[in-house]
Amino acid sequence: MTNPSTSNTLKSQIAFVIESCTAHLPKAIPIYTDINQSINIIDDKLSEVIHAYCHRTLCGGSGGGGWDHKDNGEDKNSSHVQSYLCPECKQKVVFFARKCPHCGSKVRGKNPRDGRWGISASSHFKYFEELKEYRLQLIEPKTDDPECREFRVRYWVIDKNSVHLNNYARGQLASDKSNHINFQPLKQDFYLSGPVLKYDGILRVLDDRTKFDFSFFDMDNKTPEIVPEEFRLLESASVVASKKFGKNRGTWKRR
Numbered sequence: 001m002t003n004p005s006t007s008n009t010l011k012s013q014i015a016f017v018i019e020s021c022t023a024h025l026p027k028a029i030p031i032y033t034d035i036n037q038s039i040n041i042i043d044d045k046l047s048e049v050i051h052a053y054c055h056r057t058l059c060g061g062s063g064g065g066g067w068d069h070k071d072n073g074e075d076k077n078s079s080h081v082q083s084y085l086c087p088e089c090k091q092k093v094v095f096f097a098r099k100c101p102h103c104g105s106k107v108r109g110k111n112p113r114d115g116r117w118g119i120s121a122s123s124h125f126k127y128f129e130e131l132k133e134y135r136l137q138l139i140e141p142k143t144d145d146p147e148c149r150e151f152r153v154r155y156w157v158i159d160k161n162s163v164h165l166n167n168y169a170r171g172q173l174a175s176d177k178s179n180h181i182n183f184q185p186l187k188q189d190f191y192l193s194g195p196v197l198k199y200d201g202i203l204r205v206l207d208d209r210t211k212f213d214f215s216f217f218d219m220d221n222k223t224p225e226i227v228p229e230e231f232r233l234l235e236s237a238s239v240v241a242s243k244k245f246g247k248n249r250g251t252w253k254r255r
């Protein structure tokens, strides 16, 4: 059972960490944007810091795998606050730009929203015994709009014994392609891997500070996300077989 008082203390502490370490954003966003530099709402290091507090551990473990956390948790951070290509001049424009800094066009390109978590298939198996779990954070803009100052931040844990993740990693490792898994948030591989939500909240960038509000916080949650309808009929083995690295392109939907 969750201890409510402990849980509330931790929740307040995490909100404090996030707000304190993103407090530069009100001033930094326009400064970065003016010279077309992308800005991390939460960068990889801060992600590791937040989750070290969540799991009451330290950053930078010294195990054989060199895990992000001392308790052998591996932290991955992904952001969908992404640059786009100007539809007029085809050059890269940062998310918060009100117009293209290259050609002046006010026509906004599509936010790709394809930011992923990189997982090494070779390290996964080489250091499997040591590895504790994958800790995955996703940051999404509420709207793909230069004035957007609200960002949804979600955090999940995926067990290292996840059947699908292991099938995926085995397929990637056996392929001629790279050993690097580009693990895509909120898609089939994600849901099939049994992600367990630990928190969900909104980070607001105000005029002079940031504010973080949780809509969900439960570090003791053990229940994986419900698989959306569109992925519910998928089978792990056929999903992996249908990937580009697979030699056998099997059917990937069971009817």
Ligand SMILES: [Zn+2]
Pocket (backbone or CB within 6 Å): 086, 087, 088, 089, 090, 091, 100, 101, 102, 103, 104, 105
């Ligand atoms: Zn342009």
